[in-house]
Amino acid sequence: MxxxxxxxxxxxxxxxxxxxxxxxxxxxxxxxxxxxxxxxxxxxxxxxxxxxxxxxxxxxxxSSLRVVLAGGVFDIIHPGHIHTLNAARALGDVLVVVVATDNTAVKMKKRNPIHSQEQRQELVNSLSMVDLCLIGQEDDIFKTVNMVKPEIVALGYDQVHQEKFIIEGCKKINLDAKVARLQSPIPESSSHKIEKEYGESIHGI
CATH class of the missing domain: 1.10.10 (Arc Repressor Mutant, subunit A)
Incomplete structure (x- = not known):
């Protein structure tokens, strides 16, 4: 084709x-x-x-398309995100990214996100490797998975989700999706670390 x-x-x-x-x-x-x-x-x-x-x-x-699904908070876009999303995009024909809701972001990061879920969606949608960015579901992540029906679910290097949890959840909705664990060449990059260092540099002025 x-x-x-x-x-x-x-x-x-x-x-x-x-x-x-x-x-x-x-x-x-x-x-x-x-x-x-x-x-x-x-x-x-x-x-x-x-x-x-x-x-x-x-x-x-x-069936001629291989859809890849990735997710995260994406509060501050950093080089680790870019590498991970490029790696996810390389696995298929379409990359759909799900950003966590504000409430989910607080649960995951133990702090309020700097950007709202709508702002984070807009930021991720502006990235060239991303075909579509959606805001996730708070009560059940597999509602979004079922809507997207990906062939591959890509997990970032710092994501706590276990492959087994994703695979079993996909089976429950009759979806035969593979899980790919992506590596980052900059594992020290994180939104929290950037925010902390930026805050310290401002206070040091």
């Missing part, structure tokens, strides 16, 4: 989840003209990758 076909299918997948305009999403990620987009979608409909509505994927179309 051509890379441009994968790009169009990926755009449709993202738009099915969050309601974005398919044509605008394709234009944002490519230099294709309206006529070229129409022609490519015609071809994908003909080959049964896209439904007759020209905006949603068939089962064949969806």
């Amino acid at each position: 051509e890379s441009i076909d994968k790009l169009i299918l990926s755009a449709m997948y993202v738009c099915q989840i969050d309601g974005r305009s398919v044509s605008e999403e394709i234009k944002k990620k490519s230099m294709l003209s309206d006529d070229m987009i129409k022609s490519k979608i015609d071809e994908l409909v003909k080959n049964q990758f896209v439904n007759e509505d020209r905006t949603t994927l068939t089962e064949i179309g969806r």
Whole structure:
């Protein structure tokens, strides 16, 4: 399959989840003209990758994509995050990132986040390797997993989630997803450490 076909299918997948305009999403990620987009979608409909509505994927179309799901707080974006998300993106065709809610962030970090969940979502959505960023569910992380239906769940080097917990949770929703533990070349990078050092430098002035 051509890379441009994968790009169009990926755009449709993202738009099915969050309601974005398919044509605008394709234009944002490519230099294709309206006529070229129409022609490519015609071809994908003909080959049964896209439904007759020209905006949603068939089962064949969806199965042709490898979706990767990653999650975290992402309060201060640092080099460790960038490396981890690039590594996650390299595992598949689409990268969906889930940011923790403010309440979940407090439970995880034992402090209030600097940025609200909406601000953190906007920050992560602005990263080039991220196709879609969602705000997570407080009561059940597998609600979001079930909506995204990833082939791979990518865990960062500093995440406490256990692979077994993720695998068993996926099995309960009849999802056969693999878990990938990603490594960071900068393990000392963390939002908390950056915030602490920044605060100390300000007080030292």
